[in-house]
Amino acid sequence: MPPKKLKSALNNLLSAQKEKQKKSEKQKRAQQWEQERRKKQSQQQTQKQKTPYEFNDKILLVGEGNFSFARSLVESVVHGGDNITATCFDSEEVLAQKYEDESKDNIQVIEELGGTVLFEVDATQLEKCKAIKQRKFSKIVFNFPHAGAGIKDQDRNIQSNQVLLKDFFKSAAKLLQSRVEGDENDGEIHVTLKSGQPYDLWSIRTMAKSTDLLRPKTAFPFVPSLYPGYAHRRTLGFKEGLSKSGNEEIIDKKPKTYVFVRSQVMQDEIDKSKEGMAKKRSVMRDMQGPNKKKARTSSHPESDED
Ligand SMILES: C[S@@+](CC[C@H](N)C(=O)[O-])C[C@H]1O[C@@H](n2cnc3c(N)ncnc32)[C@H](O)[C@@H]1O
Structure with a gap:
């Protein structure tokens, strides 16, 4: 090739490379900008959202796993445990086996800050728990209820969770505060569930209505980051290598908190x-x-x- 042509070919190649580099830098900058924008947007959304729990709420938590939600409420959300009663289905021994030190540490902090922790409390038979049955609550909270029966058949699995929900609703409705009875406000039941299949098929609102005692009031996204330290756990507990740490189990499933009140309150x-x-x-x-x-x-x- 004559030197002139060679030079121009080289120049073309160089400018094409420069162009390519410029394009890729531009793309990188756009990606970084988009990442920053999304980060800011999610930070703003989290800041805008508030937890529905306040210092003067009398809160009953049922079906706790490792008690990290209860600890977060006491430590970081309502700042005090005097009005918080946190319960789990398991006995103290079973809980220690399932969650080892994490539940022990959480329970210690809750109790040190004035909260009450109770074991072997069946959310479907709260009236059988001496420490609870005479009391009234402004919020009764069941996060991610699951019968955990390990039933493979989808229909039977759904049914077992529907029975859990319905029996819980029947039992909990009787422990809600009531203005008519002289309480400061009307109590609410909060149940948080993952979205999508099969959870949507549990028909939680229908389950509540079918008790004739409750009506759905509202629903809102459950934002785990509003509860520092909360680490969702499956019914079987934490299994090293199998379970995920943090809240990966729920974050992708767009969890939602459903709020129910006594039928009369909704009618009013x-x-x-x-x-x-x-x-x-x-x-x-x-x-x-x-x-x-x-x-x-x-x-x-x-x-x-x-
Ligand atoms: C998926 S785990 C969620 C645990 C915890 N609430 C959380 O958010 O990490 C489901 C929980 O429901 C509880 N549970 C199932 N049946 C129950 C019942 N009848 N009474 C109280 N808790 C029950 C299990 O013991 C288990 O802790």
């Missing part, structure tokens, strides 16, 4: 809002009345002649 709210709407309509009618008349008279000036 519906009645109140209907009343409010009716009042609003009547005020609007009153405001429109004279204008309408005016409009009519002005559009029919001849009627003035009568």
Whole structure:
């Protein structure tokens, strides 16, 4: 190749390489920018969201795993354990086997900060627990309930979880605070579930309604990062090498907290809002009345002649 052509070919090659490099740098910058944007967005969303638990709430937690949620509430969310009763289904010995030191440490902190921890509490038979049955709560919380029966058949598995939910609802409804009975506010039941199959097939709202005692009030996303230290656990406990640490088990499943109140409370709210709407309509009618008349008279000036 003549040297002139060689030089121009080389130049072309060099500028093509430069172009390629520029493009890849641009792409990298765009990716970094997008990552930053997403990080900021998720930080903003977390900041915007608040936990539904406050210092003066009287909270009963059932079906705790390693007690990390209870500890987080006491330590970081409501800042104090006086109003918190945290319970689990297992005996103290079984719990220690399942979760080893993590549950022991969590329980120690909860108790040191004034909280109460109870073992062998069946969420479907709360009336049988002496320490609980006479009390009333503003929030009764069951995070990620699961019958854990290990049933492979999907339909039977769903049924066993529906029975757990329904029996829990029946039992817990009786322990809710009630304004009619002189309590400061009406209590709520909070149940958090993963979204998607098979959880959506549990039909949690139908289960609550079928008790005739409860009605769904609202639902919102459950944000694990609002509960520092909370580490979700499966019913069988933590198995090194098999279980995932942190909250990978739930984060991808878009967990949701469903809120239920006693049927009468919901009915009262519906009645109140209907009343409010009716009042609003009547005020609007009153405001429109004279204008309408005016409009009519002005559009029919001849009627003035009568
Ligand atoms: C998937 S684990 C979730 C544990 C914990 N709540 C969490 O968020 O990490 C399901 C829990 O439901 C509990 N459970 C199942 N049946 C129960 C019952 N009848 N009463 C109370 N807890 C029950 C199990 O003991 C287990 O701890």
